Amino acid sequence: MREISLPLPGRDQSYRIYIDPGLRFRLPQLLVSLKFPRRCFLITDTRVGSLYGEQVLSILQEADYSPTLLTVPRGERAKTWPVAQRLARELLALGADRKSLCLALGGGVVGDLTGFLASIFMRGVPFIQVPTTLLAMVDAAIGGKTAINLPEGKNLLGTFHQPRLVAIDPQFLRSLPAAQRRNGLAEVIKHGFIQDLDLLSHLEKGPARIFRDEAELTEIIHRAAAIKAQVVAVDEREGGLRRILNFGHTLGHALEQASHFRLPHGEAVAWGMLAALRLSEKMAGLPPQEGAWGRRLIRQTGLARRPLHLDPQIVIEALPLDKKRREGRLVFVLLRRLGEPVIQEDIPLGLINEALQQEVFGGKR
Numbered sequence: 001m002r003e004i005s006l007p008l009p010g011r012d013q014s015y016r017i018y019i020d021p022g023l024r025f026r027l028p029q030l031l032v033s034l035k036f037p038r039r040c041f042l043i044t045d046t047r048v049g050s051l052y053g054e055q056v057l058s059i060l061q062e063a064d065y066s067p068t069l070l071t072v073p074r075g076e077r078a079k080t081w082p083v084a085q086r087l088a089r090e091l092l093a094l095g096a097d098r099k100s101l102c103l104a105l106g107g108g109v110v111g112d113l114t115g116f117l118a119s120i121f122m123r124g125v126p127f128i129q130v131p132t133t134l135l136a137m138v139d140a141a142i143g144g145k146t147a148i149n150l151p152e153g154k155n156l157l158g159t160f161h162q163p164r165l166v167a168i169d170p171q172f173l174r175s176l177p178a179a180q181r182r183n184g185l186a187e188v189i190k191h192g193f194i195q196d197l198d199l200l201s202h203l204e205k206g207p208a209r210i211f212r213d214e215a216e217l218t219e220i221i222h223r224a225a226a227i228k229a230q231v232v233a234v235d236e237r238e239g240g241l242r243r244i245l246n247f248g249h250t251l252g253h254a255l256e257q258a259s260h261f262r263l264p265h266g267e268a269v270a271w272g273m274l275a276a277l278r279l280s281e282k283m284a285g286l287p288p289q290e291g292a293w294g295r296r297l298i299r300q301t302g303l304a305r306r307p308l309h310l311d312p313q314i315v316i317e318a319l320p321l322d323k324k325r326r327e328g329r330l331v332f333v334l335l336r337r338l339g340e341p342v343i344q345e346d347i348p349l350g351l352i353n354e355a356l357q358q359e360v361f362g363g364k365r
């Protein structure tokens, strides 16, 4: 079994991330080692619940745990205050107390919602993450950011609440639809670009081979999760280093917004990374052959292939609203070399426009 430790300096709470194919069958052993109470609450969404809910319940029951399954709708509409409140009331009705454990079984939506609820229920109860999407395995389940949405926007109510452990079973990905796989791969590529060239060379094998080969997939998840853990360990609250995780995201969010969130997040990030690589060549000295290699890798993964039909002006207008703005100036994460991120401020709008035209809106490739 692979293990990543996530120390949180200055805090007594550090935790471990375990990665192993079939790990869900050994979940009880992990819980026993942390002396969690036998009564626990498994929170999942309707799709993951129908695929794995009963199975995980019985794995826990057979080990003398007493779990209850709570199910929420699929997708962003679960990350809302009414759903969080409904879950809190169900927990109370089921006799949950301050020591009760919540388990998030699902993608980033279930993880964010469960984490949020666990952080405020009776002023905070422990929770663990059992991610079932690639995106959650390498990103959302690690780092303790929790959130729900408001009608005004995504992730506007949230807390920092670290899970007590993260149990990653790559076998969950067997049932993950191709579009969701690509979403996760976009974040994996991003982690490679900012920190791990070896990870990028693993990705060169292409998605079909990666998802067929469990050992390869486990290696990729391990590397990508380790990068997220390293960054969070240094900068839990996104004061500095954690910002490098936003590579490709500043433009990605603007594209998502301009598409009224019809563009999937991974696709948006992929387009954002394509343009950010181009900007990196112009502003940060990224050698053009490295930029071209990076762009090829993104497309080889099946991302950013269909041309985008968005109004460039609306995308540009969406930029200043980006929450990654610092003191009113647009801050971009760029690359000096592949694997060497740099925070760059005050990028001329003209250059952003040019990179968008070249990479996103069908200019020269």
Ligand SMILES: NC(=O)c1ccc[n+]([C@@H]2O[C@H](COP(=O)([O-])OP(=O)(O)OC[C@H]3O[C@@H](n4cnc5c(N)ncnc54)[C@H](O)[C@@H]3O)[C@@H](O)[C@H]2O)c1
Residues within 6 Å of the ligand: 045, 046, 047, 048, 051, 074, 075, 076, 079, 106, 107, 108, 109, 110, 112, 132, 133, 134, 135, 136, 139, 140, 141, 142, 143, 144, 145, 146, 147, 155, 172, 173, 174, 175, 176, 177, 180, 183
């Ligand atoms: N907290 C963080 O640091 C952080 C980081 C990145 C993203 N996020 C959040 O994560 C969310 C996106 O997460 P996501 O991409 O995992 O989406 P998701 O949780 O909505 O899951 C995507 C879809 O896949 C289904 N699914 C999940 N696991 C499956 C499996 N093994 N087999 C078949 N279907 C499965 C789900 O039912 C859902 O329909 C967003 O809300 C985003 O804000 C949080």
